[in-house]
Amino acid sequence: MPDFSEQQSLESKIIKILRITNEPLSAHALSDIYNFSYTKVKKILKGLASDGVVYALEASRGTFYFIPDKYFKRDKDMLESERKLPFIWYEDLSSKELETRKEKILSTISKIKKDYQKKDLGASEYFQLIQEKNEELMIINQIIEDRISKKTKKCYYCHEIIDAENSVCSHCKKEMPVCSVCKRRIYDGAEVLACPNCGAMAHGNHLKEWLKSIGSCPKCKQPLLEKDLIIR
Structure with missing residues (x-):
């Protein structure tokens, strides 16, 4: 396959x-x-x-x-088409167009199931059509989720979803830690390492690369080896 x-x-x-x-x-x-x-x-x-x-x-x-x-032009005929479209085409759709397409697919899936129950479709054709529609649905859902994830993050401390533009969590009221290397905020899910001397935190890959060339903590400037880093 x-x-x-x-x-x-x-x-x-x-x-x-x-x-x-x-x-x-x-x-x-x-x-x-x-x-x-x-x-x-x-x-x-x-x-x-x-x-x-x-x-x-x-x-x-x-x-x-x-x-x-x-x-x-992404005309209406293509948007309402029954056929599966190439992945890149979905990436170009607006959020509204994606939702429209998603509703179309769900409606089609419902119709396919009804046709199968009425024995208007054979088992082989039914499973093939359902698989195709589910694959298309998976693509659309992934794009929608990716777009949402760019707008929201999870708090490093309480793990609740927060607006990526806010530096303070609206749930636990804590300010997001900042990477001592790239100076960007650190969110839940990232590998985080810290200096054992001053506790300065950083994205794991950033701090490792920093130590390879600098050899000292980006904040307290004390000599530091990768093996001595603390996992947060």
Whole structure:
């Protein structure tokens, strides 16, 4: 069974390249220039062409692919389409468009289940359709979650969700610690290390890199080795 995430990743890269170059490219060109597997590139391009996401231009030197104008416009027909769209297309959608698409998928899933219960769909077709819709739903939910996570963080002390723009937690009222290296706030989930001499905290990877070149605490300036750091 093909790796779904790998397929989506390569598909996204191909579309990004076609968008940036803004000119027709062949499967050979894409695979040679960017060191992709020709077989995989060809298969993905054919799939994208059949879905209307890219256009295939037949020429004497072979088939060339390019992005149609409607891809950029993200017209209503594509938004309401029943077909699964490439991952990069979802990334370009606004939050409202993502929610609209999500509602469309949930409605379709409900219809598929009803058709299966009425025996209008066979088991094989049912499970295939459900899997496709769930995969699409997973992509959309992940993008939505990623966007939310950029706006919110978890308090380092009480682990409650807080606005990333606030330096003080609205729940425990504590001020977020600041990395002694990068000077940015430290939130829950980050690896945190501290100086055993002054207690200065920092993102683990930042402090380790600092000690490799400086060899002393960024705050108290005392000589410090990585093995002596305290895990917070």
